[in-house]
Amino acid sequence: MYVAVKGGEKAIANAHKLLAEDRRGCPDVDELQTRQISEQLGLGVSRIMAEGSLYDKDLCALAMKQARGDMIEAIFLIRAYRTTLPRFSYSVPVDTSKMDIDRRISATFKDLPGGQILGPTFDYTHRLIDFTLEADEQVPKANTSEAGLDDDMPRVLDNLLKGEGLIQSEAVVEDEDSQAVGDLTREPLEFPANRDVRLQNLARGDEGFVLALGYSTQRGYARSHAFVGEIRFGKASLVIEPEELGFAIDIGDIELTECETVNQFQGSKTEPPQFTRGYGLAFGQNERKAISMALVDRALRARELGEDIVAAVQDEEFVLSHSDNIQSTGFVEHIKLPHYVDFQSELELVRRMRRDLEEKNISEKQAAE
Amino acid sequence: MTDTLEKNTDGTVDVATRQHWISVLSRSSSNELCAYWEDLSPGLTYSMLRQPETGLVMVRARAGGKGQRFNLGEASVTRCSVSMETGEVGHGYVTGRNKRHAEMAAAFDALLQNENWTARLLENVIAPIDERLQKSKNERQAKVASTKVDFFTMVRGEDE
Amino acid sequence: MSTQQNQVAGFSIPGFSNPIFDSTDVFRKVLSAMSRPGEIQTIKAPSAHPESLNPTSSAILLALADMETEVWLAPEMDSIEARNYLKFHTGCKVVEDPKDSKFAVVNTDTGIDVYNKLKVGSAEYPDRSATVIMMVDDISNDHDITLKGPGIKVSNTLKVEHVAQEFWYWFEENTRLFPCGVDVIFASAEQIAAVPRTIKVEHASCM
Known part of the structure; x- marks a missing residue:
């Protein structure tokens, strides 16, 4: 029997009020300003921008505050917000080779043009808790260098390996403008998925999920022995071409983290042995994500390179269908919501099966006697 | 900037010059532009062609930086278009959600196209903002440059 | 290249004075027109519009069209x-062939060959069909045609000036494609009325 139940409105309204009070925390403590979040918890904001798939620092800081620091909840808020806005246009593809560099390193070439620029990194820190941060400590001032940065910071893989033909080149089709670019926000995911859709999916995919998959390739699942060709973090110009102007305009900077891996490739029937590439790009300062994304992108190129698909990370259905943390959390968490009726029918079923079994046992026993 | 102001044969401003001022206006701040606007002779009015509106631009990138295009994610952008009484149409596009900033950028873009104003505004508004932006960029660069690695080779003592 | 070359006709006509509320209002009116076929809705027109489009068809496109x-x-x-x-x-x-359109803006002189080219959707996606916006001189509830179907209690009457008999024949064929088919919005200078694909039309002169 199906019994519809209704109720709980008052409890729900009160739960939301309690939530609001708890979010604020003890009133004796200063209210957190969104500006403090965007300035002092910038990497968290970066993650919300990348996975919320919306570049807007102030808004992502506000989402983090509203979500009480729950990153996936904040990402959910951002994804919901973006659906309320009209889309004006598509940008001209960002030119990462022209970034204003904040950090740029290569693990494969020591002496690269423009040099190794460490930038603001946790690398080489000792991972010791700094108790002076508990107090209002004096922040050491950053040093400056008169020499400045080189004007030219070429992307490593474009220049250093390509001359010898040792690395796979990134192909651009000739009639590019007539080809549609896959867009997951407009068309549902379909398989097989092209690289454009895979990269979009990974760029907004859950950092933890993409990290774990990237790690799996290093532990031997579809091993492709990756080196970091280059990581760069900095600001790139956002360029659009409004119809009413008829020319391109640069409307501001967006922070991006880019990682390109170099992977060994044994060669196949059609391709000589060479290095192949994996690509990672994310909004904000998101180095772990960019590296992981590059590893997974490379693994997902198995089909194109004629490699055997032997591991989860190479299986695009598996990777792309489970990477989105909003989809994942929606389905995983929904089972906490009332399923009274579903469960009632399960209960009935189990009772009946037990009854059937009992009756069968009795009748067998009687037959045996 | 004003010395090298390029003009087309029909007296209109060269595209590169306009691209430059649009980029400076987009990167400036709302408060900064409002202050400059208030300093101008009062009574300058414009009408709205396209009300300030916040929307999205899908940011595109290329695989490997140079290859196949893909959609990275969106950025919030606010735009506005205005028309001066003298007929110039100005467009403002700014990243983020500040409507006042987009409106001011559009108003300055319109006024900058009026030849009575172009040189004056380039010198008194665009150049100082550009200078401020360059200065902060250079300061940041100098700090970043201090983190550049100087490699030196250790001498190994294997030969003796 | 001149920066002013693009300041040609059209780029200097203002749109809605309050894009959010105005387009919401137009959306509501179109929704009401579609869900109550034949009922006439009055639309607050934008302050200006191109010469070749009337105020209501301009308003509908401003509200419903976007970059996709x-x-x-x-x-x-x-x-x-x-x-x-x-x-x-x-x-x-703006596309060159009616078969590629989601909205086709026509008037009462437009030939049936155009309607026959419009997308009708597929069994899986009947929503992937075109909507006709027909610019007309006048719409009234005088008795010219009788509409019956979902959203109408018994029947509605509608009179659209100068609509050719062939159009209604085509529309009748169109309704047989259900769930596929094309929806039509009649747009006079200030008013709209709609006949979606679900509606049975009886012509006064046929009865």
């Missing part, structure tokens, strides 16, 4: 001014 919407303009409705106006405010694509 293909719009076809019949030759009488087509002009550089109209194209630029639509691109400027909605970012939509």
